[in-house]
Amino acid sequence: MNFPKLIINLEHIAKNAEILLKKLGNIELVAVTKLVLGNPKIAKILKEVGIPKIGESRLLNIKKMISHNIPGPFQLLRIPMISELNEAVPIVDEILISDEFTALKIDEIAQKYDKNIELIYMVDVGDLREGVWFEKARKTIENVAKKLKMAKITGIGTNVGCFGGVLPSKENLNILVELKEYLDKKLETNLKISGGSTVTLKLLENGEISEKINQFRVGEGILLGTDATGHRNIPYLSQNTVILEAEVIEVDYKPSVPIGEIGRDSMGRIPHFEDKGWRKRIILAIGEQDIDPSGLKPFDKNLEVLHASSDHTIIDYTNSENTYKVGDVLRFHLSYGSALRVFTSPYVKKIFV
Ligand SMILES: *Cc1c(COP(=O)(O)O)cnc(C)c1O
Numbered sequence: 001m002n003f004p005k006l007i008i009n010l011e012h013i014a015k016n017a018e019i020l021l022k023k024l025g026n027i028e029l030v031a032v033t034k035l036v037l038g039n040p041k042i043a044k045i046l047k048e049v050g051i052p053k054i055g056e057s058r059l060l061n062i063k064k065m066i067s068h069n070i071p072g073p074f075q076l077l078r079i080p081m082i083s084e085l086n087e088a089v090p091i092v093d094e095i096l097i098s099d100e101f102t103a104l105k106i107d108e109i110a111q112k113y114d115k116n117i118e119l120i121y122m123v124d125v126g127d128l129r130e131g132v133w134f135e136k137a138r139k140t141i142e143n144v145a146k147k148l149k150m151a152k153i154t155g156i157g158t159n160v161g162c163f164g165g166v167l168p169s170k171e172n173l174n175i176l177v178e179l180k181e182y183l184d185k186k187l188e189t190n191l192k193i194s195g196g197s198t199v200t201l202k203l204l205e206n207g208e209i210s211e212k213i214n215q216f217r218v219g220e221g222i223l224l225g226t227d228a229t230g231h232r233n234i235p236y237l238s239q240n241t242v243i244l245e246a247e248v249i250e251v252d253y254k255p256s257v258p259i260g261e262i263g264r265d266s267m268g269r270i271p272h273f274e275d276k277g278w279r280k281r282i283i284l285a286i287g288e289q290d291i292d293p294s295g296l297k298p299f300d301k302n303l304e305v306l307h308a309s310s311d312h313t314i315i316d317y318t319n320s321e322n323t324y325k326v327g328d329v330l331r332f333h334l335s336y337g338s339a340l341r342v343f344t345s346p347y348v349k350k351i352f353v
Helices: 010-024 040-048 059-067 082-091 100-113 134-147 170-187 198-205 220-224 336-344
Strands: 005-008 028-032 053-056 074-076 094-097 118-124 152-157 192-194 215-218 242-255 278-284 296-298 304-308 313-316 329-334 349-352
Touching (some): 010 028, 010 040, 040 059, 053 059, 059 082, 082 100, 094 100, 118 134, 118 170, 152 170, 170 198, 192 215, 198 215
Parallel strands (some): 118 152
Antiparallel strands (some): 278 313
């Protein structure tokens, strides 16, 4: 059984990382590996091209990399669960936080292990995912910093684009710059500013990034060459880093509207159909368990991905100049969401080239 298959091109990933390292200059580039489940082969080539730090949301992935001798330092990206701190503190180097209780718990464990640990306090500038609300940030962070004995707040950071889809801007990043200036004075520090993710690259390209922002955490850009929030292929990066191949198991000619009373589909959704008459259709042996069908980008641009159930994906190829037959293999680029499922699905073979 050879399909579905994900072809992972390590050279393209390495090249993307190298290009970004150059583009970012003095800004520290944290390469984020959560999309690829902390894959050690990928982490290894990232370190080989000079990535200074690896960012991960899952402690399990960090443990996997450590057990494969991937050198750190490691940044724990997801604000941690209290229940993982005992394991996390001894093995990670930098943790993003947004809560006083968590900070104090980290400090307590750091003292126990005599472990230097750096904390980046996250600030919510409007996207409504993690972080102390920006209007309360000064007091909160100053207060927490003064209570810590072993752990240190060495930076502030923000995340945009993830929940609210808020785009980074000069204005929302300047909130961080002003906060840094305030805290540096109060705490006699020189805090770093962890300014964003793939979507923030756009500001860098436009010269709109304050030179005070000195850390970027980038996953999607390196691994896919795309920017989901900014909705673009990043022109100077490769999108041929990962390619999905899936096998055709039925080719047929059927109406575009089902016959019978319509209930819900297998995912509980109410399907909608446009009557286009009879259409040429393909069924692929891959489904919702492995991909997000809306994030499949066929190499044959005239294919239309219609729908998927857990194990089948239906494609309309009426507009294609190609003919297809059972046993053929179709190729796709992937959106971030689709790639996330592909990497997580044990049914998709991962092939490294
Ligand atoms: C996932 C994540 C990133 C990386 O985002 P990309 O869009 O993949 O570059 C950065 N920071 C945090 C906190 C994240 O969770």
